[in-house]
Amino acid sequence: MEHVALYRAWRPQSFQDMVGQQHIIRTLQNAIREQRLSHAYLFSGPRGTGKTSAAKILAKAVNCEKGPTAEPCNECDACRRITAGAVMDVLEIDAASNRGVEEIRDLREKVKYAPTEVRQKVYIIDEVHMLTTEAFNALLKTLEEPPPHVMFILATTEPHRLPATVISRCQRFDFRRVSxxxxxxxxxxxxxxxxxxxxxxxxxxxxxxxxxxxxxxxxxxxxxxxxxxxxxxxxxxxxxxGGIASRQFAELAQTLLAGDVGGMLQMIDGFMQEGKSADKCMENLLYYFRDLLMVKMVPQADKLTERVLDPRDFAEIAESFTKSQLFKIIDTLNHYQTEMKYAVQPQTLFEVALLKICTIPKEEIDGASATAHSSTADASEVSQLRRQLSELEAKLERALQGGVSAGAGGGASAPAGNNRSSARSSAPRVASKAKIPSNMDRYIAERHSPAFMEVQNKWNQILQAVKEEKVTIHAWFMNGEPVSVLEDSVLVAFKNDIHRETTEKPANKQLIENVMARQLGSPCRLVTMMLKDWNDAIQGAAEPPKEAFELEPPPEDGGSSNSKEPWVDEALHLFGDDLVVIKE
CATH class of the missing domain: 1.10.8.60 (Helicase, Ruva Protein; domain 3)
Known part of the structure; x- marks a missing residue:
């Protein structure tokens, strides 16, 4: 007896035989019972999930001699002939090979004729997304208003390639992957x-x-x-x-964790000798580390994994890795898997990917847990600094208010407490004045230069790069803004003196200067001052200097040149002898 492939021999012949599509089966059966069948259906979903099988079962259910019935009997002449594909009124069309407008026009002409063998004509169009645009346009009107004796069932694995006008004329059912x-x-x-x-x-x-x-x-x-x-x-x-056992994956993972380059290369050579392909090994290894990450991050994650046979074994291996480490490994494997699609020697890329994982710097692998702890410490440090900053700003505000009150009340009568507040409030101003650059005139002249415009355009990138280096420095540095560039010096003005002083610390200043040098492409020096001082300097440069009023002696003439009081001669010159009275 001729052998029939298992997937053909065990193709579902009734709705109850279908696996994993209960939401679709129940809807179709209820529609048959209540006689609410649509004239057009769209079955979409991954390959091998039962789209064409469901279409044939539906065709048998509506044409069964005992029906229409929710379950075809598969015993009557109509059911048996539809199963064998011998009924001319139930037509299965492969759109991949009949995709032109002429085939659809021929179908449209035949639709108008009544069925001759069964109750209802059923057109099953498989891989319908392969139809041309002209073929879809030819099908539209018939699909929207077919004769009452016709039913269309469209099946596709790529519903996004169908025109919206076609989808809107069908009842759509999305088939899921079988669990x-x-x-x-x-x-x-x-x-x-x-x-x-x-x-x-x-x-x-x-x-x-x-x-x-x-x-x-x-x-x-x-x-x-x-x-x-x-x-x-x-x-x-x-x-x-061509798969790899979980035990071999575990051994390979341990060699990567230990940085054993020699052992890792021997394992790869063994895989290749067994006839396994490099791209398949890369795919399986990527799945393996993905499953390790799921097991580590999600409790009871065996339902979320693709290759886990025993979650307990995976849990033991997952404990050897940290989350940061697994993320880094998955990113590396994913990058090289993409490159492998275009590589002439995929095995070489596979080896390079694993070599790179073995040689990741120690602080990223063995110290991954320390990095996670450091990140937590950085976050707590930022929150603590922000609280301290808020408290200092509040104290400074109170001190400034106290200083204003003291100045308004007069020096002698002001209370001693107000005097102390005034002294404290004046201290920051003295400190900030001391930080004004000596060559301020040159900075003011260069505040609209092309070099400054370049710094201003790249300022957001500089702030982001500082944040990536160390978030605590970014929290202080973002309070400043660039105001001028002079040669290799970038002048940054701060609104708050606390932020400026923290930025001026040698370690923080060095990090910022390194970031600016990378972003601007040349060595840079950071110069800071207070924004208020910068605004005062610009305003002073904009106002022309006022000439002092000086009394000048009149031109030398007869009587005035012998006068010992120049101001008397000036008064006589201005107001005349009749109005000026000189008293000894």
């Missing part, structure tokens, strides 16, 4: 019926490899059963599919 539990139960049932002996781990691994597609799972099972003579083991599945 691992449902796939495993179905595979066990088929193995039992077909006389195949399969290990539990082998069935679970096949279900995971299929990525939620029941057809793919049955194809893998059929292939391995043929190879092993009906005795399916976990090791045989790995050998046939």
């Amino acid at each position: 691992l539990e449902e796939q495993s139960e179905r595979l066990k049932l088929i193995c039992e019926k077909e006389g195949i002996t399969a290990e539990e781990e082998a069935i679970q691994y096949i279900a995971r490899l299929s990525d939620g597609g029941m057809r793919d799972a049955l194809s893998i099972l059929d292939q391995i059963a043929s190879f092993s003579g009906g005795q399916v083991s976990y090791q045989q599945v790995l050998e046939m599919t």
Whole structure:
């Protein structure tokens, strides 16, 4: 007897045989019972999830001689002939090979004729996204208002490629990937019926490899059963599919953690000798570390993982890694997996990726937990500094208010407490005055120069780079703003003297100067002052100097030149002899 592939032999023939699409099955069965069937349906979802099978079952349900019925009997002549594909009124069209406008026009002409063999005509258009734009336009009107004896069922794996006008004319059902539990139960049932002996781990691994597609799972099972003579083991599945056992992944992970470059390269060479492909190894390793991250971050994460057979083993390995470490490894593997698609020697890139993971600096690997602790410490330090800053600003405000009150009340009568407040409030002003650059005139002249405009345009990038270096310095430095550039010096004016003094500390100032040098492309020196002093300096430079009023002696003439009091001669010159009276 001719062998039939398992996925064909076990294709669902009724709604109850379908696996994992209960939300769709219930809706269709209720629509049949209540006679509320639509004229057009759109079945979308990943491959192998039952779209075409559901379409054929629906065609049998509406044309069953005992129906329309929620479950086709599969015994009447109509059901058996539709299953065999021998009914001309139930037409399955492959849109990938009949994608032109002429084929759709031919379909549109035949739609108007009444069915001859069954109750209702059903057109199943598979891979409908392959139709051309002209074919879709030809189908639109018929799809919207077909004759009452016609039903359209469109199936596609890429619904985003369909025009919105087509989607709006159909009832859409999204098929989901079949869950691992449902796939495993179905595979066990088929193995039992077909006389195949399969290990539990082998069935679970096949279900995971299929990525939620029941057809793919049955194809893998059929292939391995043929190879092993009906005795399916976990090791045989790995050998046939090119997979790597979890134990080997664990060994490879330990070599990466220890930085054992020699052991890691030997393991890669062993994989290649076994006939495994580098891109498949990269994909499986990426999944493995992804599952480790899920197990580490999410309690009871075995339902979220793709390759975990025993979550307890994964939990032990996950404890050896930190979250930061796993994130770094996944980023590296993902980067090289993308590059591998265009590589002539993918094995070389695979080796380079693992070598890079082995040589990540110690502070990023072994000290990952210390980094996490340091991040927490930085966050607490920032919050503490902000509280201290708020308290200092409040004290400064009270001191300034006290100083104003003291100045308004007069020197002799002011209370002693106000005098002390005034003295304290004046202290910051004296300190800030001392920080005014000596060459202020040159800074003012260069405040609109092209060099300053470049610094101003890149200021946000400079602040962001300082934040990435150390967030605490950024918290103080962001209070300042650039006001001028003179040669290699960048003048930054601060609104608050506390922020300026903290920025001026040697370690903080050195970090900021290094960041500015990287962003601007040349060595820079940071110069600071108070913003109020800068504004006063600009205002003073804008006002012309006032000439002092001086009394000048009149031109030398007869009587005035012998006068010993110049101001008397000036008065006589201004007001005349008639108005000036001189008294001894």
